[in-house]
Amino acid sequence: MRQLRIIPDRCTGCxxxxxxxxxxxxxxxxxxxxxxxxxVFDEQASYAPYTCFQxxxxxxxxxxxxxxxxxxxxxxxxxxxxxxxxxxxVCTIACPYGTVFYNPDTHKAFKCDLCxxxxxxxxxxxxxxxxxxxxxxxxxxASWAQRVSTGVQALQEGGSA
Amino acid sequence: xxxxxxxxxxxVNLTTRQISKEPxxxxxxxxxxxxxxxxxxxxxxxxxxxIDPLSPENKLIFAxxxxxxxxxxxxxxxxxxTKGPLTNAITTSNSGGHWGPELKAAGYxxxxxxxxxxxxxxxxxxxxxxxxxxAGHLWGKTVWEAEEHLRQELGVPxxxxxxxxPAGEKLVRFACIMNDLHRAAGRSGVGAxxxxxxxxxxxxxxxxxxxxxxxxxxxxxxxxxxxxLRESPVTSQGLPIYGTEVLVNVINEHGALPTRNHQQSVFxxxxxxxxxxxxxxxxxxxxxxxxxxxxxxRVTALPGEAAxxxxxxxxxxxxxxxxxGPEYEAAWALGAQCGIGDLDALIKANWLCNELGxxxxxxxxxxxxxxxxYEKGAISLAQTEIPxxxxxxxxxxxxxxxxxxxxxxxxxxxxxxxxxxxxxxxPELFMxxxxxxxxxxEARAIQGMGLGYATSNRxxxxxxxxxxxxxxxxxxxxxxxxxxxxxxxxxxLFQDATATVDATGLCQFLTFGIGLxxxxxxxxxxxxxxxTLEELLKIGERIWNLxxxxxxxxxxxxxxxxxxRRILEExxxxxxxxxxxxxxxxxxxxxxxxxxxxxxxxxTREKLQELGxx
Numbered sequence: 010m011r012q013l014r015i016i017p018d019r020c021t022g023c024x025x026x027x028x029x030x031x032x033x034x035x036x037x038x039x040x041x042x043x044x045x046x047x048x049v050f051d052e053q054a055s056y057a058p059y060t061c062f063q064x065x066x067x068x069x070x071x072x073x074x075x076x077x078x079x080x081x082x083x084x085x086x087x088x089x090x091x092x093x094x095x096x097x098x099v100c101t102i103a104c105p106y107g108t109v110f111y112n113p114d115t116h117k118a119f120k121c122d123l124c125x126x127x128x129x130x131x132x133x134x135x136x137x138x139x140x141x142x143x144x145x146x147x148x149x150x151a152s153w154a155q156r157v158s159t160g161v162q163a164l165q166e167g168g169s170a
Numbered sequence: 171x172x173x174x175x176x177x178x179x180x181x182v183n184l185t186t187r188q189i190s191k192e193p194x195x196x197x198x199x200x201x202x203x204x205x206x207x208x209x210x211x212x213x214x215x216x217x218x219x220x221i222d223p224l225s226p227e228n229k230l231i232f233a234x235x236x237x238x239x240x241x242x243x244x245x246x247x248x249x250x251x252t253k254g255p256l257t258n259a260i261t262t263s264n265s266g267g268h269w270g271p272e273l274k275a276a277g278y279x280x281x282x283x284x285x286x287x288x289x290x291x292x293x294x295x296x297x298x299x300x301x302x303x304x305a306g307h308l309w310g311k312t313v314w315e316a317e318e319h320l321r322q323e324l325g326v327p328x329x330x331x332x333x334x335x336p337a338g339e340k341l342v343r344f345a346c347i348m349n350d351l352h353r354a355a356g357r358s359g360v361g362a363x364x365x366x367x368x369x370x371x372x373x374x375x376x377x378x379x380x381x382x383x384x385x386x387x388x389x390x391x392x393x394x395x396x397x398x399l400r401e402s403p404v405t406s407q408g409l410p411i412y413g414t415e416v417l418v419n420v421i422n423e424h425g426a427l428p429t430r431n432h433q434q435s436v437f438x439x440x441x442x443x444x445x446x447x448x449x450x451x452x453x454x455x456x457x458x459x460x461x462x463x464x465x466x467x468r469v470t471a472l473p474g475e476a477a478x479x480x481x482x483x484x485x486x487x488x489x490x491x492x493x494x495g496p497e498y499e500a501a502w503a504l505g506a507q508c509g510i511g512d513l514d515a516l517i518k519a520n521w522l523c524n525e526l527g528x529x530x531x532x533x534x535x536x537x538x539x540x541x542x543x544y545e546k547g548a549i550s551l552a553q554t555e556i557p558x559x560x561x562x563x564x565x566x567x568x569x570x571x572x573x574x575x576x577x578x579x580x581x582x583x584x585x586x587x588x589x590x591x592x593x594x595x596x597p598e599l600f601m602x603x604x605x606x607x608x609x610x611x612e613a614r615a616i617q618g619m620g621l622g623y624a625t626s627n628r629x630x631x632x633x634x635x636x637x638x639x640x641x642x643x644x645x646x647x648x649x650x651x652x653x654x655x656x657x658x659x660x661x662x663l664f665q666d667a668t669a670t671v672d673a674t675g676l677c678q679f680l681t682f683g684i685g686l687x688x689x690x691x692x693x694x695x696x697x698x699x700x701x702t703l704e705e706l707l708k709i710g711e712r713i714w715n716l717x718x719x720x721x722x723x724x725x726x727x728x729x730x731x732x733x734x735r736r737i738l739e740e741x742x743x744x745x746x747x748x749x750x751x752x753x754x755x756x757x758x759x760x761x762x763x764x765x766x767x768x769x770x771x772x773x774t775r776e777k778l779q780e781l782g783x784x
Contacts (some may be wrong), residue, residue: 021465023458024268028241031379038240039379041275051351054454054469054492133241135396135463 010085012144013121013128015058019138022049022056029133033124044110044121045130045139058130058139061108061121063087069120072103077118086123094118173383174236174697175199180278180300182293184367185226185285189300194279199236200699201782204279206262207673207713209233209251212282213260214716219724223253223359224341224366226286232273232332232372233281235675236697239274239380239460240388243395244677246270246460254358255366256343256532256586257605257629259721261358264633265332266459266677267350272330275376287368292333294324295374305370309339312525313348320373333371334361335527337574341365342584344532348524352467352494353459356529358606358628359586383698391691395684399463402683404643409466409679410456414498415445417610422506424642424651425745426615428608429506430560431538432601432736435612436745439511443501447513454492464679469494476514480567496520496530499632502610503534508541509560519566526574532586535607537569539587539599540579548594554579601737604629604730613737615747616641618649618657621757624731625661627717633678635664645682654753658761666710673713712781715765719773719783728771731758 027043034042045060067087070078077093078100080086089100089109096116101109109120121128123141131141171177172194181190195211202208209231221227231251238245248270254261273281276295283293287302290309294301308316317331332349338361345361346354355361382388399405408416421427422440429437441447448468457467471492496504496516504519505511523530537558543549544558551557555578558565572580582590587607591600602608606629613620618637623630632638637660641651649656667686671678674693686706694701701709732738733754741749762769766777778784 021456021458021462021467023462023465024460025241025463028461032241032385035379036385037379037381039275039377040271041377042379052492054457054471056457136465 010143011141012085013060013062013123013131014140014142014144016138016140017055017057019136020047020056020058021136022047023135025133025135026058026130026139029129033129034119042112042119044108044119059108060130061087061104061106063121063123064106068103068105069100069109072099074099081122081125084123084126086121088122089118089120091115091117171381172196172199172697173381174240174693175204175279176274176277176378176380178278179280179282180295181282181284182300182302183284184287184291184302184369187302189302191298199279201709202713203670203673203693203709204235205233205238205247205249205673205675206251206264206669207709208280209249209262210260210713210716210720212280213251214720216282217253219253219720221253223255223258223363226367228253228363228366230283230360230363230367230369231280232283234270234274234279235673237692238675239271240382240696241461242392242676242692242696243399243463244459244461244680245675246462247672247675247677248273248355249672250347250355250360252360252363253724254360254628255341255362256357256359259604259628259724259726260717261360261628262672262717263346263355263357263360264672265347265349265353265355266462267353268330268460269332269349269353269374270675271460272374272376274380275378276374277376277378281372283367283369286366290368290370292320292369292371292373295372295376296326297375297377308370310336312336313527314351314525316371317351320371324373326375329373329375331371331373333527334364334369335525335574337526337528337584338362338365339370340574340576340584342528342574342576343586343589344529344536345527346529348527352524354524354529357531357631361527382696384695388692388695391688391695395688395692396463398688399680399683404645404682405464405679406683409464409682412445412449413466413468415448415468415496415501417498418444418501419446420642421611423746424615425742425747426612426642426651427502427506428601428610428612430509431507431535431542431599432608432612433542434744435615435742435747437506437511440506442511443505443513443516445498452513452517457494459677462677466679467494468497470517472514472517477518480515480518480564493517493521493524495524499610500530500534503531503538503607504566505534507534507538508566510563510566511561512563515563515567519563519570522567522570526570528574531609532607533570533573533583534566535601536583536587536590537566539591539601540569540583541565542599543591543594543596546596546599548596598735601734602630603733604726606630611638612742612747613733613752614742614750616651617654617752617757618651618660620733620737620752620754621657621661621761622664624733624754624758625665625761627714627721634668635661636668636678637661637664639664639682646685652747652750654756658757658764661757661761662764665714666707668710669713670706670710673709708781712783715773715777715781716783719778722773728762731771
């Protein structure tokens with residue numbers, strides 16, 4: 010299954026991804042309604058686009074009281090069903106990554122649905138900082154978690170020596 | 171409903187504290203597009219050209235274009251239009267970053283600030299909620315401090331801030347308005363106008379969007395433009411890899427890099443301050459403005475020992491952090507023009523100019539003029555307190571702080587080089603036009619630039635007719651920089667086309683890769699107005715004439731369309747352009763004729779009628 014892969018080093022902070030995403034969401038250029046957000050760290054001169062990585066745990070799905078978030082079997086995306094969503098915003102709180110949003114205009118939750126398999130942000134990015142690729146490891150945090158636990162293990166072993 | 175434009179103008183009177191929203195004049199929007207054009211139209215209608223630029227009667231107009239805030243490549247720009255305190259003429263200062271698009275997202279095409287606040291204040295615009303707030307605690311803060319402080323105070327991390335530094339507060343005549351920390355509406359002293367209104371900052375958060383008339387056609391045009399930008403070596407390689415600084419070596423090799431207040435035009439240490447050197451040694455990352463697919467911005471940092479080399483008193487802790495620049499113009503003004511070849515010193519000086527909020531071009535050029543005054547004995551060590559010799563990086567850095575705060579000799583520098591050289595009895599050492607200093611191209615080596623400088627409506631400026639593109643870079647076709655033939659026509663064409671680009675909300679750097687032909691379909695698809703290519707050029711001409719007309723009423727005449735004696739009479743002493751002067755006299759009459767003005771450069775009634783201005 011393909012996933013969004015983000016390479017922050019390539020990001021220039023131009024917001025083309027936010028513009029493309031918001032156009033898909035609203036039909037206007039409205040970055041405040043984008044579900045991919047570019048975070049700017051001026052002091053480190055670094056920029057990082059950030060969006061839902063369709064995590065396995067899917068706290069948003071678990072938390073939804075009306076089952077308005079469904080799994081798209083084709084892409085693996087967790088998708089908000091507008092017709093079911095009652096706008097309680099519990100999913101926005103449940104998501105540990107802050108990538109589910111509440112739209113005050115429509116009173117619905119909204120999040121990345123991978124554009125049904127052709128993400129607009131990927132097409133828009135001029136520096137290929139966002140890719141939609143097959144990934145051996147489906148969970149972004151897994152490799153990091155692996156490193157951390159290895160590190161902890163090494164520390165523990167080191168401590169005993 | 172309007173497309174492209176939001177259709178709303180925000181007006182804030184700081185004297186009466188009245189805030190009002192009014193519908194945009196649609197016929198003006200159609201005839202002047204936006205940005206520079208629409209801003210000039212409102213200034214023309216509302217501001218008496220005779221007023222003192224630093225009086226409450228002056229207005230400060232922030233104008234976006236219909237493509238600002240869309241995903242059109244480089245659609246990030248806003249224009250500050252006002253009467254400039256450096257030139258006493260109309261000024262149109264352009265900036266990128268994220269502020270313009272944010273104003274648009276908040277729902278406004280234009281913001282007009284009027285009057286003068288009784289005490290320091292700032293504006294907080296959150297969509298349709300607009301407040302004038304007390305800024306007593308922000309007054310005196312640098313640009314970086316003010317931005318950080320405002321975001322915290324407002325509790326809105328996404329707020330975008332445009333502000334002035336101490337230089338704007340102290341009415342330094344070339345103070346700028348800074349946004350996104352390092353982006354500047356730089357020239358002609360727009361920051362001093364903001365300071366005179368006691369307006370420290372304008373924080374904006376917008377959650378709305380920009381609507382398109384024909385999204386399908388818009389995206390088709392958008393992709394065509396993106397492909398062209400990728401095909402152009404300047405926009406796909408030169409600017410992204412080396413930034414604007416790529417020009418240092420190029421211009422120097424043509425003998426056109428003004429050096430030591432235009433005493434020479436080849437800088438022997440150009441290599442050390444070039445884009446290549448900057449990229450190899452001090453570049454941290456590229457930074458793009460909103461929607462920009464070029465990303466020429468240079469994020470730079472100095473390693474520890476270099477950062478500590480020249481001690482300055484303003485916020486030394488910030489030296490450990492990455493800043494932006496210098497860009498080509500700044501590297502030239504602070505570097506070659508002052509005879510300084512130490513890149514680290516230039517990075518630091520540029521950083522100081524941004525942090526303190528002043529135009530690095532005019533500041534560097536004014537220091538250079540002071541250095542010549544010093545070396546020629548017109549000013550003494552007793553006055554300057556530090557030897558102002560060409561090549562002294564220490565003097566440059568010390569004077570940056572002194573100028574912004576108007577301390578000691580900085581008080582003289584803060585008036586700009588025209589007033590300073592006059593005061594010390596050597597007005598011929600002022601290198602500029604209409605009170606504003608030249609940019610980084612020697613008019614004796616590039617004839618067309620001389621005509622462009624002389625006739626520019628806001629004083630010497632490289633951004634109103636960048637004939638360097640044709641004369642040096644060969645875009646769209648190569649012309650001989652030493653020849654005067656065809657330069658009047660070239661200058662007029664560039665002036666008009668540039669005015670149009672400036673009105674759309676796009677960045678001029680696009681035009682290295684594309685022309686009005688590519689911009690046209692995007693503008694039409696965004697606005698729904700069926701412009702033609704001919705009309706776009708006509709709009710540019712209309713804007714140019716309107717600016718000129720306003721200047722005429724401010725008291726400027728054809729006599730102001732001139733160059734300093736050094737440029738017209740003293741042949742260049744060395745380099746590839748050795749022996750040349752600028753032959754303005756060969757170009758100017760033809761230029762006036764092509765413009766449809768009379769022999770003295772006065773706009774004719776017929777021209778105004780033709781352009782629909784009367």
